[in-house]
Structure formats: structure tokens, C-alpha cells
Amino acid sequence: MLSSNPLILVLGLISFAIFFYLLKIRASKNQIESFKNKNRMNWSWLWLRFGRNKPESNIIEGESIEVNDDEQK
Amino acid sequence: MSKHAALDTFGRSGNPVIRSSAFDTRVSSDSERMTLDGAVNKTAIMLAILVTTAAISWNFPSPFMMMISYIGIFAAAISSVVTFGFWMPFIGFIINPRPHLAPKTWLVFAAGEGFFIGLISLSFETMFPGIVLEAVSLTFCVAATLLFLYKSGIVKPSQNFVLMLCSAIFGIFLFYIGSLIYSLVTGVSPEIFSGSSNASIGLSLFIVGIAALSLVLDFDIIEQSAEYGSPKYMEYFGAMALVTTLIWLYIEILRLLAKFRSR
Numbered sequence: 001m002l003s004s005n006p007l008i009l010v011l012g013l014i015s016f017a018i019f020f021y022l023l024k025i026r027a028s029k030n031q032i033e034s035f036k037n038k039n040r041m042n043w044s045w046l047w048l049r050f051g052r053n054k055p056e057s058n059i060i061e062g063e064s065i066e067v068n069d070d071e072q073k
Numbered sequence: 074m075s076k077h078a079a080l081d082t083f084g085r086s087g088n089p090v091i092r093s094s095a096f097d098t099r100v101s102s103d104s105e106r107m108t109l110d111g112a113v114n115k116t117a118i119m120l121a122i123l124v125t126t127a128a129i130s131w132n133f134p135s136p137f138m139m140m141i142s143y144i145g146i147f148a149a150a151i152s153s154v155v156t157f158g159f160w161m162p163f164i165g166f167i168i169n170p171r172p173h174l175a176p177k178t179w180l181v182f183a184a185g186e187g188f189f190i191g192l193i194s195l196s197f198e199t200m201f202p203g204i205v206l207e208a209v210s211l212t213f214c215v216a217a218t219l220l221f222l223y224k225s226g227i228v229k230p231s232q233n234f235v236l237m238l239c240s241a242i243f244g245i246f247l248f249y250i251g252s253l254i255y256s257l258v259t260g261v262s263p264e265i266f267s268g269s270s271n272a273s274i275g276l277s278l279f280i281v282g283i284a285a286l287s288l289v290l291d292f293d294i295i296e297q298s299a300e301y302g303s304p305k306y307m308e309y310f311g312a313m314a315l316v317t318t319l320i321w322l323y324i325e326i327l328r329l330l331a332k333f334r335s336r
Contacts, residue, residue, distance in 0.1 A: 004203030004210075012210020015217040022220045023113045027296050030226030035297060041235045043294050046172050046310070047303040 106302045107311075112295045115312035119183040123316065126187030131195045142192045145185030152178035152185070156313060162240045175309035182313060186320060197327050201334045208327040215285050215326075216319060223292045230293050238290065241283050269332045277329040284322040291315040 026032070034040055126145070130138050156178050158170035194205045222228045230238075248266075256262040265273050295311035297303075 004207040008207050008210045012206070012213050015210065015213040019213055019217040019220055020113065020117070022217065022224055023116065023292075023295075024109060025224065026109065026299075027224045028226045031224065031229065031296070032300060034226065034229045035300065037229075037231075039231045039233070041230045041232050041290075041293060043297045044301055044303070046170060046294070047298065047307055049169075 107307045109299045111308040112311045122183040123187040127191030130188045130191030142188040145188035149185035152182045172310035212323040
């Protein structure tokens, strides 16, 4: 199994470390800002569509109180 | 009383139904939000489980293990279709992706795929000693390079890029199905699929290229999900997507190296 080219193996080990290091860090500002572009792929539909973590309801909950202007006067 | 009481109460819009949060893609509280670290940890755990089950099937090859690996790949295929859905060009999703199921399917997926990968790797290693470690090394070389290109902002997947890539992936999927049917009917796999001719190597290079570009989509899903504060289950979904593509890339590189060696 270890009879392969040692140069490729060393390259693989370095790449493995670089891969996990890069995966942990945030993308560049250039990439993050491109998320707002119109023709840029937006993946938010994946989590906005299903599951219990649906977007919050935009209707404000609570009781409405009727204000009578005549009584205030 | 302030003249802007309505503005103070409801924000910019006077209509309480249209608050500014209506257009916010952040959907969960801080404790339930996805993080980059979480996705990386899940990817590492999935790869560890996959390598463990692959090592089991590698070290104990038997007809029983072969049966386990076939059951494993079948279970992994079902769990991936349930989680990722099934997409066709011009039609769209036939089975919708359900990322919220990823926390339930990831373990079956990783373990099942591992058993199968172990057996495939063993058969290639028996024919061409040393090929497996080379393929693993080259897979991470390609993945690290594309991740660098993505993180630095050199590669930005647009909608057209995703559409073209998904069409190419679907074409390759049809090619795999066609090759499988051909080999079932004739008993021999087609020359262009498993041969070592120039056309076969060219096709393998094309498939490796498409698999490598697919990694960009996985990085993009993980990065956007973390950036928009998506729900926690997207950590599992992103990790599953990334591991699937890494495995696809690994198998294609393995086949490509085997073709080069058998010339």
C-alpha cells in the first residue's frame, strides 16, 4: 500500500492539512460580497423551505386594544 | 406623543406585516445557527466513520462483507436521495431536497458508503499496488486547490454555472446507468468506461473535472449557510454534500490512475 510515489504522499498530507485549515476560515470579502449579486447562486431556499426552523412569522402576536378617542377626551 | 409613533413601533414600514425581518435570511436563534466550525467538525467525523468502515471491509474481505457493502451502498444511495433530492434538466426537482433530514441520514450514509469504498479500493490495490494512497493524495490536492480558489474569490458560482454543472452531472449519471445496463446485458463493461484508450482517459479526465468543479458548489453551500445564519441541520447537509463529492472525485481519480497504469 505504501509503495506509491512518496512525493505524491507528502503532497497529499500537506493538501489534507491545507484543506481543513481553509475549510475552517471565512471566505474573502470579495467572495462574501458577491453573495448579493443578482446572478449569483443563492442557496437560502434550501433552509427556508423545509423543517422546523422556518422563518419567523411576520405577524406580530398580541392582543389588539381598541382605543376610543371620545373617552380620552 | 411623538409624531412618528407608528415608525417607532413598526420600523420603516407602517404595515406590521411587512417588517424589515421579512427579507432576512437569518432564521434561527444564536444557539441553533450553523457555524463553519460545526460543518468542518461534521465533515471530519463523517470522513473518520467512512474510513473506519472502509478499513473493516478492506481487512476482512469475504462474501459476507461483500453483501454488507452492497447493502451499505444501497442504504447510502437511499439516504442521499432522501436528503439531496433528485434533479433533472428542464424538469427540476423530481424529489425535493430535505436538508432537515440530514442529521438522521448522515450516519447511515457515511457508514454504508465506507463499506463499499473499502472493497472497491481493495480491488484496485490488488491490481495496482500503491494506487489507493496516490488517489487519496491527489483527491485532497484537487480539493485544497479548489477550496483556495473559492475562498479567495477567484471562483464565484453563478446561476448559469450551477445549471451547466448540474446538467453535466446528470449526463454523467446517465452514462453510468447506460454503462451498467450494457455490462449487465453483454457481461463486459464498455471500452470507453473501463478501457485504457485515449478516448476513455479523456472521458475520465472530463468526469474528474466535473467532480472537482462540483466541490465549489459544496463549499458555496457551506459558506452561504454559515454566513446567513442558517439552521443547525445545514452543518450535516453541507458535510454530507462535501463528503459525497470527495468520494466521487476519489473514485474517478482511482479509475483514471488505473487506466494510466494499465497502458
